Amino acid sequence: MKNYLIALGFLCFIACNTEKEPTTIEQKPQSAVIDPDYDPEAKLKELGIELTAPSSPVANYVNAVRTGNLIFLAGKGPLKADGENITGKVGSDLTIEEGYEAARVTGINQLSVLKAELGNLNKVKRVVKVKGMVNCDPDFGDQPKVVNGYSDLMVAVFGERGKHARAAVGMGSLPDNIAIEVEMVVEVYE
Numbered sequence: 001m002k003n004y005l006i007a008l009g010f011l012c013f014i015a016c017n018t019e020k021e022p023t024t025i026e027q028k029p030q031s032a033v034i035d036p037d038y039d040p041e042a043k044l045k046e047l048g049i050e051l052t053a054p055s056s057p058v059a060n061y062v063n064a065v066r067t068g069n070l071i072f073l074a075g076k077g078p079l080k081a082d083g084e085n086i087t088g089k090v091g092s093d094l095t096i097e098e099g100y101e102a103a104r105v106t107g108i109n110q111l112s113v114l115k116a117e118l119g120n121l122n123k124v125k126r127v128v129k130v131k132g133m134v135n136c137d138p139d140f141g142d143q144p145k146v147v148n149g150y151s152d153l154m155v156a157v158f159g160e161r162g163k164h165a166r167a168a169v170g171m172g173s174l175p176d177n178i179a180i181e182v183e184m185v186v187e188v189y190e
Contacts (some may be wrong), residue, residue, distance in 0.1 A: 011164050017054030040121040040157045044111070047156060049136040051073075052111040055079055060174070063113045070128070071186045076109045078179035080100035087177040091140035094179055099134060102179040109183055111157065118188060127154045127164040128168060135174040145166040 044051065054063055057074065064073045078086035089159035115121055132147030134140075147168035154162035164184075174181050 002175035014103060018040065028115075038122065038159065038161070040124060041103050043157045044121070049108055049111075051108065051112040051115050052081065054116050056107065061117050064117045064187075066117065069125070069188050069190055071188055073110055073113055073184040073186065075131075075133070075181040075183045076106055077174070077181050078105040079109055079178075080105060084162045085176060086179045088135070088179055089140075090134050090136045090146055090179055091142070091176075092137050096142055099146035099179055103132065103147055103182065104153050106180055106182045107150040107153035111153075114166065114186060121157070121190050122163065124158060125189050126161045127158060127184065128187050130154070130164050130166045131183040132166065132168045133171045133174065133181045134168065135177065135179050136170045136190075138170070138172070140170055146180065147182070150180075 026163065027058070055076075057063060061074055063074055063076075069112075080086065086094070086098070086102040087104060088094045089098065111121065116125070130147070130150060132143070132150055134143045135147045136143065136146075147166065151162075151164070151166060154164065156162070171181075
């Protein structure tokens, strides 16, 4: 028994003092350097889009919340440069094309919020998630075609980084009868 304990102790000693390769979880390499061809600010100019100061929240909330490298943008609507919202139900008061334009205007408003938060849109690493809520009648089923106005703008500005997961849903009503409201989650560089 004594020899058994000595042998067991010797094996434990060897096992504890043997250097092992550290175990790591393989991760995709992430570049800390932004692609020199990636320039959403220049893309906005090329598209003829001028961002303005974002509108203030209309209730007890904030326009955006950052946690780590994610920014959650509160829902915004299609507030035009003249201060008027695009209103009405898509499918009865507005055409799909007018709804698409309302979604695009909403996207410009969200980009204004994002720029105010970051100072420069080149800090956007990826558009992660979009939730588009379309004001429409119960029998309207083309919400994705409307929310494409928002999604197409994100891809036009951010390229492949603008492609995102998305929900496009119909609502029986939205605040002040706006045509669309959109929320967005964005990943940013530290």
